[in-house]
Amino acid sequence: MIDLSTLAPPAPAAEPNDATPKRVWFHTFGCQMNEYDTGKMRAQLRIDGYQDAAAPDEADLILLNTCSIREKAQVKVDSALGHYRRLKRLGQPVVIGVAGCVAQQEGQALLTRYPDLDLVFGPDGVPHVRKLVEEARSGRRVLDTDFLDLEAYPFVSDLDPSVDGIGAFVTIQKGCDNKCTFCIVPATRGAEASRPSTQVIDEVRGLVGKGVQEITLIGQNVNSYGLKTPGEVTFAQLLYEVAAVPGVSRIRYTTSHPRDMGDDVVAAYRDLPALASHLHLPVQSGSSAVLRRMKRFYTREHYLDVVNKLRAARPDLALTTDVIVGFPGETDDDFDATMALLDEAQFVTSFSFKYSQRPDTAALRLKDPVPDDVASERLSRWQVAQRVRSLAWTRGHEDQEVEVIIEGPSRHEPTVLCGRTSGNLMVNFPGDPSLVGRSALVRVTRGFTNTARGELIA
């Protein structure tokens, strides 16, 4: 175990300690947090001469940034790791590291299970990745799953050198202080800490300087931003500050907790045209009884109340959600209440999951597990109904003129451009690649389940 007290704080302006070109291959699983953390690791390792490898078999360093939110996510990590370890067995001189939530959760067990694994560190190791990699390269097997001091949490300020598009994430907090009974995240990411708003704004400015127009603020429970830091602005105030940065055309954020969605944030939907007309507000279940067992601390009625307030402030708000089916004790009636919510709240899309047991979570102690076949049947009922609703939403745009920011040419057809509306609808339309980065008016000609086709007007 590395003694963190010996580690220097991250030094953005540090000199390269070794100019030899080296290649790193990142494999990122999981949520936006992990994607963002990978960008921060890339930025820091660049200081030591690491460039992105074109393929894993050209890498000197392979870092898996892992997710353990559901069992399936964790299984994916094992199989990817098997692939990379084979490269090493075939003689490639590569340092292999596992970072992220599986690393935090498994720690020493990973090093024991995989004798050729060099490095294991959790999300709080990200600010020290240079030091950790250096240690591992010197031949020591390194484990770092200590949580850092929240008071002066060293959020990394270096910008991800690979950011070159229209949108970028900016973290505003780390960890989570909630205790939703199904969730592994508080164990893998530790307690919540808000990033100073001055740093957030500096990063937004830096990204705008690189051509970014759309900022997505990320955290596990963004609505609680700043509340535990004396003198810090609230989440709503932060939205106003970000909107005031010249060059920011759109702001999104994720993830919001329905319990903490205050009237001040609702008001921001009235005041801030840059705030996107799309909100991801995970509900998890439409049954208040299930929500209670999940320790979500809101009811179905509260959720709908929040949605109604938001729609009054922003009538065209596109709402998306996360749903867990088959949570212990979920009855047919509970599930029917969730199904009914799909129409009541009018979710335009959703991520839906079968409940998956996670180590050391409180839900393990709950009675009345739902049989797997029942959970599967519920999941497919939800997903079929959601597809119908998603299609109705995209088709509802047909013959309308919508404003999009053009993100790039389509991957499959270079003469087709992809633009995103404020409501998060991706519209594909023929156009000249020189328009990338511009805003455009597009008439939607056809809606599909997740995207739409259109034609450029202006």
Ligand code: SAH
């Ligand atoms: N902080 C976010 C969610 C992060 S996890 C929030 O509070 O909404 C992303 C989603 O994964 C959750 O919204 C939930 O729907 C799902 N999820 C988390 N733990 C799960 C589990 N044990 N089984 C199934 N789905 C889970």
Ligand code: SF4
């Ligand atoms: Fe997990 Fe709940 Fe925290 Fe979201 S709010 S990360 S679901 S504990």
Ligand code: F3S
């Ligand atoms: Fe997965 Fe960790 Fe994110 S468990 S969803 S990578 S916070």
